[in-house]
Amino acid sequence: MKAGSVLWSGFMKRIQLLGVDVDIVTLSDAVERADEWCRTPQRPCRYVVTPNVDHAVLLRENPELKSLYTTANLVIADGMPMVWASRLTRQGLPERVAGSDLIPALFARPREHELRVFLLGAAPGVAERAASKIHATYPNVRVVGTYAPELGFEHQEAENQSIVGRINESICHLLIIGLGAPKQEKWVYRHAAQIECGVAICAGATIDFFAEHRRRAPVWMQRTGTEWLYRALSEPRRLVPRYAKDACYLPALLYADWKSKQSSQSSV
Numbered sequence: 180m181k182a183g184s185v186l187w188s189g190f191m192k193r194i195q196l197l198g199v200d201v202d203i204v205t206l207s208d209a210v211e212r213a214d215e216w217c218r219t220p221q222r223p224c225r226y227v228v229t230p231n232v233d234h235a236v237l238l239r240e241n242p243e244l245k246s247l248y249t250t251a252n253l254v255i256a257d258g259m260p261m262v263w264a265s266r267l268t269r270q271g272l273p274e275r276v277a278g279s280d281l282i283p284a285l286f287a288r289p290r291e292h293e294l295r296v297f298l299l300g301a302a303p304g305v306a307e308r309a310a311s312k313i314h315a316t317y318p319n320v321r322v323v324g325t326y327a328p329e330l331g332f333e334h335q336e337a338e339n340q341s342i343v344g345r346i347n348e349s350i351c352h353l354l355i356i357g358l359g360a361p362k363q364e365k366w367v368y369r370h371a372a373q374i375e376c377g378v379a380i381c382a383g384a385t386i387d388f389f390a391e392h393r394r395r396a397p398v399w400m401q402r403t404g405t406e407w408l409y410r411a412l413s414e415p416r417r418l419v420p421r422y423a424k425d426a427c428y429l430p431a432l433l434y435a436d437w438k439s440k441q442s443s444q445s446s447v
């Protein structure tokens with residue numbers, strides 16, 4: 180899909196930003212949609228992905244990963260550069276919608292029935308700590324299962340099936356997957372057909388944030404597009420090379436969006 184052309188996904192407009200098709204939604208739209216899905220569990224389960232510049236770079240290098248994103252039920256723009264790209268191409272993305280904002284906002288919604296949540300991922304013991312914090316903060320949310328798979332688990336079919344079994348036995352409404360990208364997206368794409376729940380959200384470090392195992396950047400950094408700097412300083416060995424690469428790619432990705440928008444306008 181070209182930047183500037185529009186695809187409708189359900190009730191939403193899907194546009195291309197940094198080479199990734201994303202839905203034009205506000206945080207409140209996304210919360211409302213996810214909440215509705217949590218109330219109507221189904222198999223295959225729906226899933227939400229949260230692309231940012233890292234994901235855009237990954238997709239540029241591995242176009243075969245695109246279907247992980249295009250088949251998602253909701254694709255939210257989890258990064259200020261996506262908002263900048265939408266301004267540059269005048270596509271009207273209203274705001275950044277981070278997975279780490281979507282989930283607490285979903286938990287905070289008033290509800291008649293308990294929201295049952297399964298936490299998949301993070302280091303051993305972290306999801307249990309996250310569960311305690313969640314229970315203390317959101318009385319209507321119950322963590323009904325946690326699991327921290329070992330490194331390399333995704334290549335073991337028996338382990339994958341056992342994880343699917345745990346999730347289904349928990350009868351959860353919401354599955355939060357914190358395995359890092361693109362592992363979490365690949366995993367849910369492969370297993371959604373077997374999972375019964377309302378919605379799965381690929382959420383990166385959100386379980387770590389709930390557990391206070393890692394700290395999120397201050398709000399002013401989240402809003403100004405400098406959250407990456409905070410993260411890079413807290414995990415320099417892992418993240419500085421990644422962000423340096425992203426920074427090299429970003430101008431080309433923005434230019435490609437702008438160019439594609441120009442050509443779609445001139446062909447109208």
Ligand code: UDP
Nearest residue numbers: 300301302330331357358359360383384387
């Ligand atoms: N993680 C995991 N299993 C893995 C790889 C990663 O549980 O095989 C967890 C890790 O402990 C952390 C999260 O996935 O909680 C990665 O979050 P982050 O936002 O740093 O992901 P990335 O930026 O690498 O996509």
